[in-house]
Amino acid sequence: MASMGRPRNFLLAVLLVFLAVVGCGESGSPNQTAAMTTNDEGGGEESTVSGEAPAMIEDSMPEATVGASPEAVPEETETASPESPEPEFAAATEADGGQGFGADGVLAVRHSVHEGYERVVIDLGSGQNPAERTPEWSLSTPEGDGVLRVSLPSVASTAVSDGPLGEGFLEGFHVVRAPEGGVFVDILSSEAFTYRTLDLTDPARLVVDFKSSGSETRIPPPGEGGNTVVATPRPGERISNPLTVSGYSRNFEARNEIILFDASGEAIARTDATSNDWAATWGYFEATLDIPPNFTGPGTLRVGAQSARDGSFEGVEIPVSGAG
Numbered sequence: 001m002a003s004m005g006r007p008r009n010f011l012l013a014v015l016l017v018f019l020a021v022v023g024c025g026e027s028g029s030p031n032q033t034a035a036m037t038t039n040d041e042g043g044g045e046e047s048t049v050s051g052e053a054p055a056m057i058e059d060s061m062p063e064a065t066v067g068a069s070p071e072a073v074p075e076e077t078e079t080a081s082p083e084s085p086e087p088e089f090a091a092a093t094e095a096d097g098g099q100g101f102g103a104d105g106v107l108a109v110r111h112s113v114h115e116g117y118e119r120v121v122i123d124l125g126s127g128q129n130p131a132e133r134t135p136e137w138s139l140s141t142p143e144g145d146g147v148l149r150v151s152l153p154s155v156a157s158t159a160v161s162d163g164p165l166g167e168g169f170l171e172g173f174h175v176v177r178a179p180e181g182g183v184f185v186d187i188l189s190s191e192a193f194t195y196r197t198l199d200l201t202d203p204a205r206l207v208v209d210f211k212s213s214g215s216e217t218r219i220p221p222p223g224e225g226g227n228t229v230v231a232t233p234r235p236g237e238r239i240s241n242p243l244t245v246s247g248y249s250r251n252f253e254a255r256n257e258i259i260l261f262d263a264s265g266e267a268i269a270r271t272d273a274t275s276n277d278w279a280a281t282w283g284y285f286e287a288t289l290d291i292p293p294n295f296t297g298p299g300t301l302r303v304g305a306q307s308a309r310d311g312s313f314e315g316v317e318i319p320v321s322g323a324g
Contacts, residue, residue, distance in 0.1 A: 089117075089194040089211045096138040097199050098206070101154035103131035106183065109173055111165040117211045118170050120187055122150065123203065128159075130203030137206060139197065144218030146189040147231075150206065153182035161250075161281040169193070169212050174229060176248045177277035179284045186229075192217050225316035227251050228304045229282070233320060239301075240323035241291040245273070249285060251305035251314075254278040256285050260320075261300045268292050268299075297321030 103124035110121040124131050135155070141148040162174045169191040178184045191212045198207040220237075223230040230247040233239055245258050254275040259267050269291055275283030297320060304315010 086198065087196045089196050089209070091143075091194045093143055094138070094140050095197055096136070097197060098134040098136040100133065101135050102126060102133050103135040103152075103204050104154055104156050106152070106155055106158040106160065106175055106185070109160055109163065109175070109185065111170065113166060113168050114209075117209045118166075118168050120165065120170065120173070120208045120210070122152075122185060122206045122208075124152075124155070124206065125204070132204060133201050134199045134204045134206050139208075141195070142219070144192070146191070146193075146217035146219065146221055148187045148189070148193075148195065148208065148210075149184050150187070150208065151178060151182065151184040153178070153180070155183045158183060158281050170210060174248065174282050176282040176284055177275075177280070179276060179286065183281070188221060189217070190221070191215065222247065223303075223316040223318040226304050226314035228256065228315040230301075230303050230316050230318060233301065233318065235318050235320075237318075237320055238297075238323045239291065239320050241293065241295075243289040243291050244286065245289055245301070245303060246284070246286040247303065248282040249275050249305070249315075250278045250282055251275070252278070252308050254283055254285075255305055256287075256303060256315075257305060258287055258289055259302045260289060260291065260295075261302065262295065263298050268295060291322075295322045 103126055105125045105127065106122060107125040107128070107130065108121075108123040110123065112119045112121075124134060136153060138151045139148065140151070158175045160175060162172065164172045165187070169189055171188045171190055173185055173187045175183055175185050187208070187210075189210060189212075192215050193210045193212055195211070196209045198209075200207060220234045223235055227250040228247065229249065230245065232244060232246045243260075249256055254277065256273045256275060258271050258273060260269040262268050269289050271287050271289050273285040273287035275285040277283030299320050299322070301318045301320050302313065302315065303318070304313055306312070307314050
C-alpha cells in the first residue's frame with residue numbers, strides 16, 4: 001500500500017506545479033500604454049497632443065496632431081522657481097537660452113489660455129523619453145510681425161508637425177526642418193504681442209507666454225494654402241529683381257513650383273525649389289526668381305505643386321506689385 005501511495009503523491013505534486021505555472025501566466029499584466037500630461041497653473045484651457053492611430057515618422061516617433069482638452073485638470077505647475085521669478089513681458093526681437101544638446105526631439109506642442117495671456121509649451125525629449133534640460137534655443141520675431149520662430153539646432157525629430165492653437169489670438173504652429181540643421185517652430189499670432197520665455201527642467205520644457213497688444217500685426221501673415229506656407233514675400237509686398245522666395249511645404253516628393261504671373265495672367269518668371277523634408281515634417285525651401293525688368297505689377301506669385309490626383313494646382317497665390 002505504501003508503494004502505491006508514492007506514485008499518487010508524485011502525480012499530485014506534478015499536477016499542482018502545472019496548475020501553478022498556468023496560473024502565473026494568466027495573472028501577468030497585459031501590454032499597457034501610458035500617457036503623461038502636464039497642465040498650466042491656473043486651470044487654463046489646454047490643447048494637448050493626441051495619438052490615435054499615429055503615423056510613424058523619422059526615428060520611429062509617432063506623428064500626432066494637437067487636440068483640445070478643455071476638461072483637463074491642473075496637476076503640475078509650469079512656473080519659474082521662487083529663486084528665479086517669472087520675467088516681464090517684452091517686445092524683444094531676439095532671445096536665446098537653454099544649455100547643451102541633451103534633447104534631440106520635440107515630443108509635443110501644448111497650448112493653454114490664461115487670464116491676460118496665452119501659453120505655448122514645447123515638450124522636449126531624448127529619443128521618445130522626456131529630456132531633463134532644455135537644449136540650446138534661439139527665438140526671433142521681427143518687429144510688427146505675427147510670427148515667432150523658435151530655433152532648436154539639436155533637435156532632429158518631432159512627434160507633431162503642425163496644428164491649431166485654440167480660438168484665441170494664437171492661430172497655429174508648424175514644426176519645420178531648418179536649412180542649417182535642427183528644426184524651428186513657427187507660432188502664428190493674429191494680433192501684435194509681447195512675450196516672455198521660461199526654461200523648465202526635469203522634464204525639459206520651453207514655455208513661451210504671449211500677451212496681446214490689442215492691435216493687428218503691421219506685417220501681413222505668411223501666405224498659406226494646401227501643403228505650402230510662403231514666408232517671403234508677404235501678400236501685397238512690393239518685389240524687385242532678384243526675388244527671394246522662401247517658406248516650407250509638405251508637397252509630394254518635396255517638389256515646389258514657383259511662378260510669377262502678370263496682371264493679364266501670363267507667366268513671366270518661373271523656377272522650382274526642393275524642400276529639405278516632406279515626409280517627417282514640414283521642409284524648408286528657398287529659391288531666387290529672376291523678374292523681368294519691365295514688370296511693375298500688379299501680379300500674382302503662385303507657389304505650390306500639382307495635385308497627384310488630377311494635376312490641379314495646390315498651394316498659395318500671393319498678390320504682389322513691382323518696385324518700379
